[in-house]
Structures are given as structure tokens and as C-alpha cells.
Amino acid sequence: MSIQMMKAAEQKLQQYFGYPTFRPGQAAIIERLFAQQDTLGIMPTGGGKSVCYQVPALLFSGLTIVISPLISLMKDQVDGLNEMGIKATFLNSTLTGEEVVDRMRGLRRGDFRLLYLAPERLEMDSFVRFLGELPLSLVAIDEAHCMSQWGHDFRPSYLSIRSWLQSLPQKPAVLALTATATVDVQQDLMQHLDIAGENTIVTGFGRSNLKLSVRKGIDKAKALEQFLQQRRNEAGIIYASTRKEVEHLYERLSRAGYGVGRYHGGLGEQERTEAQEAFLLDQKLVMVATNAFGMGIDKSNVRYVVHYNLPKNIEAYYQEAGRAGRDGLESECVLYFSPQDTRTQTYFIDQSELAEERKKAEFHKLQQMVTYCHTEQCLQQYILQYFGDQIGDACGQCSNCLDTGEAVDVTREAQMVLSCVKRMRERFGKAIVAQVLGGSSNQKVLEFGLTKLPTYGILKGMTLKDIGLFIDFLIAEQYLKPTDSAYPTLELTAKSVPILKGEEQVFRKIQVQVEQAEPLDDVFEALRECRRALAEENKLPPYMIFSDKTLREMSAYIPLSEEELLQIHGVGSQKLEKYAEPFLEVLETYREKKTITLKASV
Template sequence: MDLAAAQQVLKTTFGYDEFRPGQKAVIEQVLAGQNTLAVMPTGGGKSLCYQIPALLFDGITVVVSPLISLMKDQVDALNDNGIAATFINSSLDYATIQSRLQELRAGDYTLLYIAPERLDSQQFIQALGQLPIKLLAIDEAHCISQWGHDFRPSYLALSTAIEQLPTQPQVLALTATATEQVAQDICQRLAIAPDHEVNTGFARDNLDLSVVKDQDTDRYILDYLKANQGEAGIIYASTRKEVARIATLLQQHHVKAAMYHAGLEDNIRRQNQEDFLYDRVQVMVATNAFGMGIDKSNVRFVIHAQVPGTLEAYYQEAGRAGRDGLPSEAVLIYRPQDAQIQHFFIDQSEMDDEHKHRSYQKLQVMSQYANTQGCLQQFILKYFGETSESCGRCSNCRDDREAQDITTNAQKVLSCVVRLHARFGKGVVAQVLTGANNQRIRDLDLKGLSTYGIMADQRQKTVTELVDFLTAAGYLQSVGGQYPTLTVTKTGVAVLKGESQVYRKTAQTVKQAAPVNDALFEQLRTLRRQLAEDQQVPPFVIFSDKTLHSMCDILPENDAAFLNVRGVGANKLEKYGETFMQTIRAYVHQPVASQD
């Protein structure tokens, strides 16, 4: 089977002229019958790597996908494009599952989506054995590796299940985040030859990375959302309590926001996710329970209000912005105390000592990322084993803020920590410096310290933020697990001795994540939302933002021109062409306003 047939399907079914980087190599290997590992960034077009072969193969392609809440969206998108697909998961009753298996045996479907937990059932594996399965595509394949950030025991049944299927289907494993060690582990477990790994690199040229430190989180988020009104985004927090707090804050400021975490009732969680996918709400505030495999292509920003536990998790979650290739932004708001939350999670986990140690190391890497002065993308790529030039786009590469000399205030803080003999955390340090007169300060007899009250002209919160800055910048070190204490580092000692100065940059200002949309784009977006509501599918299932922007560039008024729009195939032309062209024609031919 040659690549020309795949190229034809790419154009006529999916409406694209060219493959994205890596897609051609993966599809060539799959069509040649080779087990393959595809490591491609989020938004890199991994799904086409199995969807196109599925349309060319005789038989069924089974897709293992970890989140059942997303399967319906993926299947809806395929069905909307004229491709016969279905899913089987725990949301269906027994009779429906049996009915779908019967339809699959009758050849009614080309693609079948299942959750990995299905393969824990020997009965289900036997049912799959009756199907002509040609290809097994394993999405989020890093979940199979114990070295990965999101290891899932249910994935371990995959290799056993493959061996039990009579058709011995070939395997395509796909992931966006895999270190060299994780990639080796995937290949070993799924019998993929190392030279059959296709890795397109981890760089996301349309994603601007930013780290924000030493600022009021709530103020920054509210300012950011004001600057990016109408654009869809995700805000991640580490705890359910913080998710609820931020969501309530946004709603009080008239931002259309919903929340998502494992503590919500299933029906509420489902409704909130649907509202976000259907563009009924602008912002989803969530724990890391939300997002794996989310196909919503028009997410313009991802903000981490608290630091996550690993760089892999961060980059995967950040990568949910800009899946359509349009300019987007990923912002990490970093405060050292948030890293302590992750530290606490590790302390309280049931992991063995080896895995805990590995988790502490991964958390340390995350803190190093937040505090690096170098290029943020370069830091991430190096972690994944790639060398690169500076990106020129991240907050460090374009940081031209004015630096202020804060050496005197820094010396006051460092001096206080020394006089407290590294026995206390930042709360007590800030209370001593601002001259607090609470019971604890009196009980500890700290009012007699020479540093007591020497910053009484400042708010305790301001001094605490300064302590955070000095910790993040390496002048102080936070030691311990749940209740860390502060010590002065060698760099801090040099400041105390007057051998070096401390500079702190002025507050970061927010920026708009995406270009300003023109009037036609907004009209097309409104039309798309109306059609989506009528059909009860998410708007991106009909067309992506990138396709709408392509319409605005080409301004198609007939079928031939509409087929030249990126992301429009024959099926989409038939279903939506005339409806969208009516709006475009009305826009193009509207009377020009008089210029008296």
C-alpha cells in the first residue's frame, strides 16, 4: 500500500494538502506493517496517524484511549466527517455493548475506541478476538511506562491482550511526552523496534511559554482574562479547594467559568466539561483530573495557578493550548509555597521509597524550570533530550523589564533568618520583620531580636512575597517537608557581606495571547456555535479556529474555492459549505459605509 493513497485520503476526507512533520513517516511505517512509536507534541496531528491507515486497511482499527469522557467527542468528530466510528466503555449498558459488538462483526464500523480497563476483562478480549482487528492504536502511550509521570496499571494488560488476539494486529503507540527512558520502556513492552520510533521533537513554535513570579496570583489572572476576553482557556490548580476558590473568584468578576475536579458529582463534572467544549463558558478551572486527550482545538491559553509536580505533566497540560497551530500561551505562576503542596502530596503518597525519591527529583526540576534565567523552551527540550537554540518568544527571552536594586531590604530579610538560627519558616520571618505582636512571637521571645520591626513600614504580605523571591532566586533555601524552615545560602551570605547586590524586576504585565479577530471571523464563530448547538456536538467538531481563519483569508464563494480552505474535505463541503459561504458572501458584498 503506497503513500499516494494516504495523501488522497488526507486531501479528500480531511481537507489538508500536506502532512505535518512526522505524520508521513509514521503512516509509511504503519502501511508497511511495522509496529511504531510516534512521539509528537500535543496538537501535532497524532490522530491522523491511525485514522488515515484505518480508512485504507481492510478490517477494524481499535484505539485505546484513557478517558471515556472524551471518546464521544472523538467519535462525534469522525462521524461528522463521514467516518464510521464507535466506542465501547463503562458508560454503556450491557445490551448496548452487545449491540455494538454485533455491528462491528457485521463490518459497520472502521474505528472502535475503548478504555484500557476494558482489557482487564478476559470476556471482552474474547469478544475482540471475533473482530477483524488490523491495527491497535494506543493513545497516551506513556501511561504504560513506570518511568512516566502518569503510569497506569491498566495499561500493563495491553501487551498480554495483543498476544491473545487471533489477528495479531500491528501496534501504533502515540504520546506527546516521553523522555528517552520512557520511550525505551514503551518500545520494550509493546515489541516496537527502537529504529521504528518517529520523534518529531518537542518544540511548539506557536506556544509562548511564560513564568510569572512575585505577583498576586488573583490580580494577575483577572488582568489576564480581561486582556483575553472571549478566548477559551484552562486554569490549573493543585487542590480541589483552590480550584473552587479561583472559579468562584472569576464568577464574582463576571467571567464565564466552570470547575472540574474528582470531588464533583459525575453529572456536574460532565456538564461543566460539555459547557467548556461547547464554548458556553470561557474558562475551565481544574485539577490535573481534567484534560488528557481533550480535543478542543481553540484553547488560547493555559495558566497554571500553582506549580505541578513534574515537567512532563506541566508540558502536557500546557500543550492543550493552541492545538490548532494558532498563537497561544502557557503561563506558570510560581510561588515556592505551592511547590511545598506537591512535596506534601509525595510525602503522603503510597509510593515506595524509590518512586518517592524519583518524584522529589522531578519536583526539583520543576522548580529549576520556574527559576531559570535562560530560555524556557530550551530548558524543556533539554530535559527531553533535545538540543536547541533559544526560542526568542518565551518570557525569559523577551524580558525587558527594569530591574530595581533591593539589596538593603534583602539584607534585612537574610539577617533576620540568620538571627532565627534557621529554625523557622517564612511566616515567622515576616512577622518578626514587620513587628507583629501576636501570642506566638511573645511566647518565642522574638521581640528582642535586632531585626524585630525593622520593616514595620511594609505589609506582612509584601515581606512574605520578598521572602518568596529571595528563595526562588537562590539567596534563601527552604528545607523540610510539610513545615519547611529557611536557611541562608552561600549566595545569600555574599549579599549579607556586601559582596553582591540583589535586583528584582518590576511586576510583569499581561498580554493578549492571540491576534485580534476580525469581524468576519466573529460572524463565522457565531454561526459555528449555532450549528454545534443544533447538532449537539462541540464547535471544533465542525471546524477549527484555524479553518475559520483560512476562510477569512480565502473568502470562498463557490465550492471549488471552499475546498481550498484548510481542513475542508468533500464531506464538510457538502454538510456546511453553502451555509458558511452565505455568511462570507454577505460580508464580502455588504455596502461600503459612506465617508461623509
């Protein structure tokens, strides 16, 4: 029976969706549903979760109900299914009373294979009685992480699903699906829905087509415009943490001539709907939005996702970033980080009405998000480790993997910081620890008598900002651990003991730091003319010599030696040997405009 059903399922897959075979995980889930086994599927965004219930819906005799948290997603899914010839409908607050009645009549007649609805509708007694009269074969719970209080987007309305299922006269098969669930959330969902471990299918969280990067210590607005200049014909999403920030970016990008839409909770429903439609239809290529936008957005050609501010946790970040590259093509996910972002998210948690235990958990998740921004580990590996997935090899394409900075021994500086935290009895946060190390005469440092510590001022050769960044590095590498609170204090970890004893070393990559500078257009044009001449001489496309980005950076910093030229992005040893002389000759004529000195620092 199962073999025959799976053959029929593959036939439907080819017939309606145009795919010859199922993707990894899909067949395992569908086989369990045919055997009437409740199943939990953890699949990455773009992994084909919807097929796992849409194909069985074509073969089951009864109705398939899909519980979805967003109205916009329902409409998109139903429109797509009807376009393929699969009868589907939805019931939500956008419909008139007459439309609802008409669709309910159709459901009684058996006109539809799938019904999409929001979980809140299951709290209506009259509607629950109506569903009890229908022949249900399958219930699919989309975005199932919303059911767990330890998930990143818990919705109390999801808790009504279990009691509703238990009230049904004949229980259908149940499929819970999500793209982002930590091990704790998976266990929570299995317990909520009585799903056995062998019926939990995890296909992995890795997205090999996503190029992850973190940028910090930059002018965000300028960096964003430079990023977008190279992607004017590509669709992308820019996430900001507040409505005010969304409005600011929307106005700025609109003035710069970008086709940009905006989406946040402060806009009217019609305006949000129009903005989303314009984005889906490529009428607006750039969408600036808060996290209110995008859950379940079925747009496959999003080529980049930029987080202008720090998300609240890794789950939220990876779900939002995962909206890039749903078609499997290479896409970029860029996160701009600044310390102010952490304070904003801390404020949101602190001002929430969450129970203290939940707040503590949210502060812990926020710190893990901050650590992501400071780790030197492969960013893809960090995320896989967070979700309890198999880590595997480094991705080779994230900003950390591509960082060519030299690893230097910073054991002595690490010992100083760790010793200072220990002598301060692990009672203070990063700011005060940095002030003590830097020899600050801040009022609190004096008030607590911290100037008497032997570690007072031992890093006074560094700025407080650099000391703070070094502490962030030690936290990211798990030598220090902040407590889970709005005002975290620093604690030593077991990993710090061999460092303090001198038994192990600490290495950190050297970062090339430059001041922000505006490219000099006349220099850029002279460099471009030099490139054009070389391209003609060597019968090469100009970009094969140096990219515009490389020339822009040259024009901004005007390197005057081979050593400085090597610090420019896109200049390697081979190109240095081939092209250094003609480009340095051009740059030498602009020596008087040089105002920035490239330097390397720990």
C-alpha cells in the same frame, strides 16, 4: 506497494480531513505501519497524532482499535469521525447493556473501521475472547506515557496491553502515541512494546505559538482577574491544584460576571459532562479545573491556559499548557507561583501510596518544576532540555526572553551562600541556610550551634524572603542541588567550585519590584483623556500611543520623573521622548496620591 499505499493515504487525508499533505512525522509513522512495523510516535499536542492511525484505518482491511484513557475523549473522537463519514464506535461504561451488545454485533459484521475502548476493558476475559474473534489490523495506544511507571500519569491498567497483544492469534501492527515523554519514558515504552529505536519517531517538543510566562510574588487573584479582563471573548482553561481552590475561583469569577464552568473529581459525572460540553461549544469560555480535566480535549481555539498553582512536574505542566493553541495560532501559557504551592505538591507526594523509589523520583521532578519557575533561561529551552530535545535558539517571546532587566554581578553574594552551605556540611535545607545567612536567632539555628559559623549573618542586609529567592536562583542555575525528599537539604554541585575559587562570575538580572497597588480610576481617566488628545493630534489609534495596561500601571504608581516613567510596562525610550512631557504634566497634578516608590533590587 509502500509508495502506492502512501499515495492512497494522501488521497484519504485530502478526502476526509481536507489536508493536502501530512505534517512532519506523520508520513514516517504511517509508512512504518504499512510495513507492519510497530512504532512509537512522540509528537506535541496539536501535532496531529490521531491522523497517524485514523488514515491507515481507512486503508487496512481489518479493524483498528484505539486504546484511550478517557471516556469523554472517545465520544468526541467518534462523533468527529462519524461526522466526516468514517464509521467508528466506542465501548465504555456510559453505554447500556443493550447498546454494548448492539455495537458488538456491528463489530462482528464489520460495520466499523475504528473501535475506541479503555484499557480496563482488556482485563475482562470475555471481552478479550470477543476481540480475538475479530480481524485486527492496527492497535493504537493513545497517551502511551500512562504505560510507564516513570511517566507523569502512570496507570496500572495500561500494563495489561502487552499481555493482551501477546495473546492474540494474529498480532496486528502497534502504534504508541504520546505528547510528553522524557528519554527515560521513551526507553521504557520501547522495552514494554518491543519497539526498535529506528521505529521511534520524535518530531520535537517545541510549540512556537505558545508564549510561556511565570509570575511570582504577586496577588494571584487580582492578577488573574486583570488577565481575564483583557480576554473576555477568548476561551481558556485555569488549572488549580485542589477541588477547594477550583470552587473558590469558580465562585469569584462567576460573581465577576464571567461565563465560567468548573470541573473536578468531586462533582457528579453528569455535572462534569455538562461543564465540558458547555466549554467545547463556547457556551462557557472559561473552565476552572483540577488536572482531572483536559487529557485529550480536542478544542482547537483555547487561547490561554493559566496554572493558578504549581503542577507536580514538567510533563504534567506541558501537557496541560499544550491544550492552548492547538490550531497553531498564538496563545498564552501563564504559571502563577508561590512557595505554598511547593508545600502542597510535596504533601500530595508524601501522602501517596507510592513506593519509596517512586516518591524519590516524584520529589526530583517536583524540584525540576520549581526550578522552571526560578530559572533565567529561556522557558521554551528549559522544557526542550528537560525532554532531551534539540534546544536551538531562545524563543524570544517567553517572560524570560522578554525580561529587559539588567544583568548584575552577584558573584560575592553567591560565594557567601555557597560557602555557608559548605560550612554547614550540606546537612540543612533552604530555610535554615537562609536563616543562618540572615542572622536569625531561630530556635533550630541556636540548637545546632550555627551562630558560631563565620557565615552567620553575612547577608543580614537582605530579608529572609530575598535570601530564599536568591537561593532558588542558585538552584535554578545549578550551583546548588536539593536532595530528592520531602525535606530536601542543599548540596554543592561541580558548577559551584569555580565560583568559590573566584575563577568564574555569577550574573543575575535586576527585577523591578513594586508593592501591589490598586489603580486609581480618576488618574486613569485623566491619562486616557491625555492619550485621546494626543491620538487626535497625531492621527493615530489611541493604543498606538500607550495601551490601557500601561495607563493602568501609570495610574497605580504615578511616576513623576522620566526615570520612573521608564520603569512602567510599555514605555520605551522612543515613546518617552515623544510623550513623556504631556503625561508627566497630568501625573504631577496627582502628586499627593503617590504612595509607591519604584525601586530596583537584586
